[in-house]
Amino acid sequence: MTRRIAHDIMPPEFEKTEFNQLLSAYFNRLSSTGNIRFHFIADEIDGYFTKQQTLMIYRILLELSTNIVKHSKATEATIQLNSYDDYIEIMVEDNGIGFDLSTCKKGMGLRNIESRILFFHGSHAIDSGESGTTIIITLPTQRHDL
Protein backbone atom coordinates (compact mmCIF):
# COMPACT_ATOMS: atom_id res chain seq x y z
CA MET A 1 0.00 0.00 0.00
CA THR A 2 1.47 3.30 -1.00
CA ARG A 3 1.63 6.12 1.50
CA ARG A 4 1.21 9.66 0.42
CA ILE A 5 4.15 11.96 0.88
CA ALA A 6 2.24 13.89 3.45
CA HIS A 7 4.19 17.11 3.35
CA ASP A 8 3.59 17.70 -0.37
CA ILE A 9 -0.15 17.89 -0.13
CA MET A 10 -1.82 20.99 1.21
CA PRO A 11 -5.47 20.44 2.13
CA PRO A 12 -7.72 23.00 0.40
CA GLU A 13 -9.07 24.45 3.63
CA PHE A 14 -5.52 25.23 4.72
CA GLU A 15 -5.12 27.98 2.15
CA LYS A 16 -8.33 29.72 3.11
CA THR A 17 -8.63 29.39 6.83
CA GLU A 18 -6.79 30.97 9.70
CA PHE A 19 -4.43 28.42 11.21
CA ASN A 20 -5.76 28.63 14.75
CA GLN A 21 -9.36 28.38 13.58
CA LEU A 22 -8.56 25.18 11.73
CA LEU A 23 -6.84 23.66 14.74
CA SER A 24 -9.54 24.81 17.13
CA ALA A 25 -12.19 23.14 15.00
CA TYR A 26 -10.06 20.00 14.71
CA PHE A 27 -9.63 19.64 18.47
CA ASN A 28 -13.29 20.37 19.11
CA ARG A 29 -14.16 17.56 16.70
CA LEU A 30 -11.72 15.18 18.38
CA SER A 31 -13.16 16.03 21.79
CA SER A 32 -16.74 15.51 20.75
CA THR A 33 -16.18 12.28 18.83
CA GLY A 34 -13.80 10.45 21.16
CA ASN A 35 -13.02 9.70 24.78
CA ILE A 36 -10.35 12.33 25.25
CA ARG A 37 -11.04 15.95 26.10
CA PHE A 38 -8.65 18.17 24.11
CA HIS A 39 -7.84 21.68 25.29
CA PHE A 40 -6.25 24.00 22.76
CA ILE A 41 -4.60 27.26 23.72
CA ALA A 42 -2.58 29.12 21.12
CA ASP A 43 -0.89 32.39 20.30
CA GLU A 44 -1.02 33.65 16.73
CA ILE A 45 1.81 32.22 14.70
CA ASP A 46 0.77 33.52 11.28
CA GLY A 47 3.53 35.66 9.88
CA TYR A 48 6.37 33.87 11.62
CA PHE A 49 6.58 31.04 9.13
CA THR A 50 5.99 30.38 5.47
CA LYS A 51 2.76 28.65 4.50
CA GLN A 52 4.69 25.45 3.88
CA GLN A 53 6.28 25.60 7.33
CA THR A 54 2.91 26.30 8.94
CA LEU A 55 1.57 23.23 7.19
CA MET A 56 4.39 21.19 8.71
CA ILE A 57 3.56 22.48 12.16
CA TYR A 58 -0.05 21.55 11.52
CA ARG A 59 1.04 18.03 10.63
CA ILE A 60 3.23 17.76 13.73
CA LEU A 61 0.21 18.62 15.87
CA LEU A 62 -2.02 16.18 14.03
CA GLU A 63 0.54 13.42 14.42
CA LEU A 64 0.98 14.10 18.13
CA SER A 65 -2.74 14.14 18.81
CA THR A 66 -3.25 10.97 16.80
CA ASN A 67 -0.61 9.30 18.97
CA ILE A 68 -2.48 10.42 22.07
CA VAL A 69 -5.75 9.02 20.74
CA LYS A 70 -4.19 5.73 19.70
CA HIS A 71 -1.76 4.94 22.49
CA SER A 72 -2.11 7.06 25.59
CA LYS A 73 -5.34 5.87 27.20
CA ALA A 74 -5.61 9.45 28.41
CA THR A 75 -8.80 11.22 29.38
CA GLU A 76 -7.47 14.73 28.87
CA ALA A 77 -4.89 16.41 26.69
CA THR A 78 -3.71 19.99 26.42
CA ILE A 79 -2.15 21.41 23.27
CA GLN A 80 -0.42 24.79 23.45
CA LEU A 81 1.29 27.02 20.93
CA ASN A 82 3.30 29.67 22.76
CA SER A 83 4.92 32.40 20.74
CA TYR A 84 8.20 33.97 21.87
CA ASP A 85 10.53 36.49 20.23
CA ASP A 86 12.85 34.01 18.53
CA TYR A 87 10.88 30.80 18.63
CA ILE A 88 7.55 29.17 19.04
CA GLU A 89 6.97 26.41 21.51
CA ILE A 90 4.61 23.52 21.02
CA MET A 91 3.59 21.79 24.22
CA VAL A 92 1.47 18.67 24.15
CA GLU A 93 0.43 17.10 27.43
CA ASP A 94 -1.72 14.08 28.17
CA ASN A 95 -2.69 12.34 31.39
CA GLY A 96 -2.26 8.87 29.97
CA ILE A 97 -0.11 5.89 30.73
CA GLY A 98 3.09 7.35 29.33
CA PHE A 99 5.63 5.37 27.34
CA ASP A 100 9.08 4.00 27.98
CA LEU A 101 11.37 5.60 25.42
CA SER A 102 14.04 2.95 25.76
CA THR A 103 11.79 0.02 24.98
CA CYS A 104 9.23 1.68 22.74
CA LYS A 105 9.87 1.24 19.03
CA LYS A 106 9.60 4.51 17.19
CA GLY A 107 6.72 4.26 14.78
CA MET A 108 6.45 6.22 11.55
CA GLY A 109 4.62 8.94 13.45
CA LEU A 110 7.41 9.81 15.84
CA ARG A 111 10.03 9.58 13.08
CA ASN A 112 8.01 11.98 10.93
CA ILE A 113 7.74 14.41 13.80
CA GLU A 114 11.44 14.25 14.51
CA SER A 115 12.41 14.80 10.88
CA ARG A 116 10.07 17.80 10.68
CA ILE A 117 11.59 19.26 13.84
CA LEU A 118 15.04 18.73 12.33
CA PHE A 119 13.92 20.57 9.22
CA PHE A 120 13.16 23.59 11.40
CA HIS A 121 16.51 23.24 13.23
CA GLY A 122 14.33 22.89 16.29
CA SER A 123 14.56 20.70 19.36
CA HIS A 124 12.28 18.55 21.41
CA ALA A 125 12.01 16.98 24.83
CA ILE A 126 9.81 14.05 25.81
CA ASP A 127 8.88 13.68 29.44
CA SER A 128 6.92 10.55 30.13
CA GLY A 129 5.97 9.21 33.53
CA GLU A 130 3.27 8.38 35.98
CA SER A 131 1.21 11.50 35.46
CA GLY A 132 1.29 11.16 31.70
CA THR A 133 3.39 12.55 28.89
CA THR A 134 4.61 16.05 28.13
CA ILE A 135 6.22 16.80 24.79
CA ILE A 136 7.90 20.17 24.36
CA ILE A 137 9.00 21.24 20.88
CA THR A 138 10.91 24.41 20.16
CA LEU A 139 10.95 25.83 16.64
CA PRO A 140 13.07 28.88 15.86
CA THR A 141 11.18 31.49 13.85
CA GLN A 142 12.05 33.65 10.93
CA ARG A 143 9.86 36.70 11.11
CA HIS A 144 8.13 37.78 7.94
CA ASP A 145 7.27 41.45 7.93
CA LEU A 146 3.72 41.60 6.61
Place this chain on the structure above:
Amino acid sequence: MTYKTSILLADDHLLFISGLSTLLAEEQNNYDIFVAHDGNMVLQMVSDQQPDIILLDIGMPGIGGMEVLKYMNRVYPAIKIIMLSSYNDAHLIEKARRAGASGYLLKNCSIEELQRAIADVMEGKLSFPPIVHLPEHNAYTNPIAQQFNLTKREIEIIQLIKEELTNKQIADKLFLSLFTVETHRKNIMHKLKLNSAVSLMKFILDFKL
Protein backbone atom coordinates in the same frame (compact mmCIF):
# COMPACT_ATOMS: atom_id res chain seq x y z
CA MET B 1 -42.21 52.92 -1.20
CA THR B 2 -40.98 50.33 1.25
CA TYR B 3 -37.50 50.61 2.67
CA LYS B 4 -35.06 48.15 1.14
CA THR B 5 -32.42 46.79 3.45
CA SER B 6 -29.07 47.19 1.79
CA ILE B 7 -26.85 44.14 2.29
CA LEU B 8 -23.23 43.66 1.37
CA LEU B 9 -22.22 40.00 0.94
CA ALA B 10 -18.52 39.36 1.46
CA ASP B 11 -17.05 35.95 0.73
CA ASP B 12 -14.26 34.68 -1.51
CA HIS B 13 -16.17 31.50 -2.46
CA LEU B 14 -17.60 32.83 -5.70
CA LEU B 15 -20.12 30.06 -6.31
CA PHE B 16 -21.47 30.36 -2.79
CA ILE B 17 -21.77 34.11 -2.91
CA SER B 18 -23.39 34.12 -6.34
CA GLY B 19 -26.01 31.60 -5.21
CA LEU B 20 -26.68 33.47 -2.00
CA SER B 21 -26.92 36.78 -3.81
CA THR B 22 -29.48 35.36 -6.26
CA LEU B 23 -31.57 33.94 -3.43
CA LEU B 24 -31.55 37.14 -1.44
CA ALA B 25 -32.19 39.41 -4.43
CA GLU B 26 -35.61 37.88 -5.04
CA GLU B 27 -38.21 40.65 -5.22
CA GLN B 28 -40.30 39.72 -2.17
CA ASN B 29 -37.29 40.01 0.09
CA ASN B 30 -36.88 43.77 -0.16
CA TYR B 31 -33.12 43.62 -0.09
CA ASP B 32 -30.59 45.54 -2.17
CA ILE B 33 -27.62 43.22 -2.61
CA PHE B 34 -23.96 44.07 -3.19
CA VAL B 35 -21.12 41.62 -3.40
CA ALA B 36 -17.45 41.75 -2.38
CA HIS B 37 -14.84 39.02 -2.70
CA ASP B 38 -12.18 40.14 -0.27
CA GLY B 39 -11.45 42.53 2.57
CA ASN B 40 -10.21 45.34 0.35
CA MET B 41 -13.35 45.24 -1.77
CA VAL B 42 -15.45 45.37 1.38
CA LEU B 43 -13.75 48.52 2.59
CA GLN B 44 -14.11 50.15 -0.80
CA MET B 45 -17.77 49.24 -1.19
CA VAL B 46 -18.64 50.35 2.31
CA SER B 47 -17.57 53.86 1.56
CA ASP B 48 -19.33 53.84 -1.85
CA GLN B 49 -22.58 52.07 -1.00
CA GLN B 50 -23.22 52.57 2.73
CA PRO B 51 -24.88 49.17 3.34
CA ASP B 52 -27.10 48.56 6.36
CA ILE B 53 -25.70 45.09 6.96
CA ILE B 54 -22.63 43.17 5.94
CA LEU B 55 -22.69 39.37 5.78
CA LEU B 56 -19.01 38.81 6.33
CA ASP B 57 -17.13 35.56 5.81
CA ILE B 58 -14.63 34.91 8.57
CA GLY B 59 -12.25 32.94 6.41
CA MET B 60 -11.41 35.38 3.61
CA PRO B 61 -7.75 35.46 2.62
CA GLY B 62 -5.73 38.68 2.77
CA ILE B 63 -7.39 41.07 5.19
CA GLY B 64 -9.38 38.44 7.07
CA GLY B 65 -12.96 38.66 8.26
CA MET B 66 -12.00 39.37 11.86
CA GLU B 67 -9.77 42.29 10.87
CA VAL B 68 -12.54 43.77 8.73
CA LEU B 69 -14.98 43.33 11.62
CA LYS B 70 -12.71 45.15 14.04
CA TYR B 71 -12.12 47.95 11.56
CA MET B 72 -15.81 48.32 10.78
CA ASN B 73 -16.71 48.35 14.46
CA ARG B 74 -14.31 51.22 14.98
CA VAL B 75 -14.93 53.30 11.85
CA TYR B 76 -18.53 52.47 10.83
CA PRO B 77 -20.18 51.33 14.06
CA ALA B 78 -23.68 51.90 12.68
CA ILE B 79 -23.27 49.22 10.02
CA LYS B 80 -24.37 45.87 11.39
CA ILE B 81 -22.22 42.85 10.76
CA ILE B 82 -23.23 39.21 10.69
CA MET B 83 -20.26 36.85 10.47
CA LEU B 84 -20.52 33.82 8.21
CA SER B 85 -18.53 30.71 8.92
CA SER B 86 -18.33 27.00 8.24
CA TYR B 87 -17.29 26.42 11.84
CA ASN B 88 -19.65 26.15 14.79
CA ASP B 89 -16.76 26.97 17.03
CA ALA B 90 -17.63 28.50 20.40
CA HIS B 91 -14.20 30.13 20.60
CA LEU B 92 -14.64 31.90 17.26
CA ILE B 93 -18.20 32.89 18.01
CA GLU B 94 -17.15 34.49 21.26
CA LYS B 95 -14.26 36.25 19.54
CA ALA B 96 -16.65 37.65 16.92
CA ARG B 97 -19.11 38.75 19.58
CA ARG B 98 -16.43 40.56 21.51
CA ALA B 99 -15.13 42.24 18.38
CA GLY B 100 -18.54 43.80 17.81
CA ALA B 101 -20.43 41.46 15.50
CA SER B 102 -24.21 41.64 15.70
CA GLY B 103 -24.57 38.06 14.65
CA TYR B 104 -22.91 34.85 13.58
CA LEU B 105 -24.35 32.38 11.08
CA LEU B 106 -23.18 28.98 9.94
CA LYS B 107 -23.01 28.53 6.19
CA ASN B 108 -25.19 25.45 6.43
CA CYS B 109 -28.12 27.45 7.78
CA SER B 110 -31.40 27.72 5.88
CA ILE B 111 -32.50 30.77 3.93
CA GLU B 112 -35.26 31.31 6.53
CA GLU B 113 -32.71 31.38 9.32
CA LEU B 114 -30.69 33.91 7.36
CA GLN B 115 -33.74 36.13 6.76
CA ARG B 116 -34.65 35.91 10.44
CA ALA B 117 -31.12 36.88 11.43
CA ILE B 118 -31.17 39.85 9.06
CA ALA B 119 -34.54 41.00 10.41
CA ASP B 120 -33.43 40.60 14.04
CA VAL B 121 -30.19 42.46 13.51
CA MET B 122 -31.95 45.31 11.69
CA GLU B 123 -34.19 45.63 14.75
CA GLY B 124 -31.13 46.05 16.89
CA LYS B 125 -31.16 42.53 18.30
CA LEU B 126 -28.25 40.11 18.33
CA SER B 127 -28.32 36.82 16.45
CA PHE B 128 -25.87 34.23 17.70
CA PRO B 129 -26.12 30.44 17.71
CA PRO B 130 -26.97 28.83 21.07
CA ILE B 131 -23.86 27.57 22.84
CA VAL B 132 -23.41 23.93 21.90
CA HIS B 133 -20.55 23.29 24.26
CA LEU B 134 -18.32 25.48 26.30
CA PRO B 135 -15.04 26.68 24.84
CA GLU B 136 -12.31 24.36 26.01
CA HIS B 137 -10.71 26.61 28.54
CA ASN B 138 -14.00 27.50 30.23
CA ALA B 139 -13.76 24.07 31.79
CA TYR B 140 -11.48 25.75 34.27
CA THR B 141 -13.81 27.67 36.54
CA ASN B 142 -11.06 29.98 37.73
CA PRO B 143 -11.63 33.31 35.96
CA ILE B 144 -7.94 34.18 36.20
CA ALA B 145 -7.14 31.00 34.32
CA GLN B 146 -9.59 31.97 31.61
CA GLN B 147 -8.43 35.54 31.37
CA PHE B 148 -4.76 34.65 31.01
CA ASN B 149 -5.23 31.36 29.15
CA LEU B 150 -3.54 29.36 31.91
CA THR B 151 -3.85 25.58 31.75
CA LYS B 152 -4.86 23.32 34.60
CA ARG B 153 -1.27 22.17 34.97
CA GLU B 154 -0.04 25.77 35.13
CA ILE B 155 -2.55 26.61 37.86
CA GLU B 156 -1.40 23.53 39.74
CA ILE B 157 2.22 24.67 39.51
CA ILE B 158 1.29 28.20 40.58
CA GLN B 159 -0.27 26.70 43.75
CA LEU B 160 2.97 24.86 44.48
CA ILE B 161 5.04 28.00 43.84
CA LYS B 162 2.78 29.74 46.34
CA GLU B 163 3.66 27.02 48.84
CA GLU B 164 7.30 27.90 48.20
CA LEU B 165 8.35 24.60 46.68
CA THR B 166 11.47 24.63 44.53
CA ASN B 167 11.24 23.61 40.87
CA LYS B 168 12.82 20.26 41.75
CA GLN B 169 10.30 19.65 44.51
CA ILE B 170 7.47 20.55 42.16
CA ALA B 171 8.86 18.19 39.54
CA ASP B 172 9.06 15.31 42.01
CA LYS B 173 5.60 15.96 43.39
CA LEU B 174 3.93 16.09 39.98
CA PHE B 175 6.03 13.30 38.39
CA LEU B 176 7.40 15.70 35.80
CA SER B 177 10.92 16.37 34.62
CA LEU B 178 12.72 19.47 35.89
CA PHE B 179 12.84 20.80 32.34
CA THR B 180 9.07 20.45 32.03
CA VAL B 181 8.49 22.37 35.26
CA GLU B 182 10.94 25.08 34.24
CA THR B 183 9.18 25.38 30.88
CA HIS B 184 5.77 25.66 32.55
CA ARG B 185 7.15 28.35 34.81
CA LYS B 186 8.55 30.28 31.86
CA ASN B 187 5.21 30.06 30.08
CA ILE B 188 3.33 31.20 33.16
CA MET B 189 5.52 34.29 33.40
CA HIS B 190 5.04 34.91 29.69
CA LYS B 191 1.24 34.62 29.87
CA LEU B 192 1.02 36.83 32.95
CA LYS B 193 3.52 39.29 31.45
CA LEU B 194 5.73 39.19 34.54
CA ASN B 195 9.50 39.08 34.66
CA SER B 196 10.59 38.17 38.15
CA ALA B 197 9.85 35.58 40.82
CA VAL B 198 8.92 38.41 43.15
CA SER B 199 6.34 39.83 40.75
CA LEU B 200 4.89 36.33 40.34
CA MET B 201 4.47 35.97 44.10
CA LYS B 202 2.86 39.40 44.25
CA PHE B 203 0.51 38.43 41.45
CA ILE B 204 -0.44 35.22 43.25
CA LEU B 205 -1.17 37.10 46.46
CA ASP B 206 -2.99 39.98 44.75
CA PHE B 207 -5.27 37.67 42.82
CA LYS B 208 -5.67 35.20 45.70
CA LEU B 209 -4.77 32.26 43.53
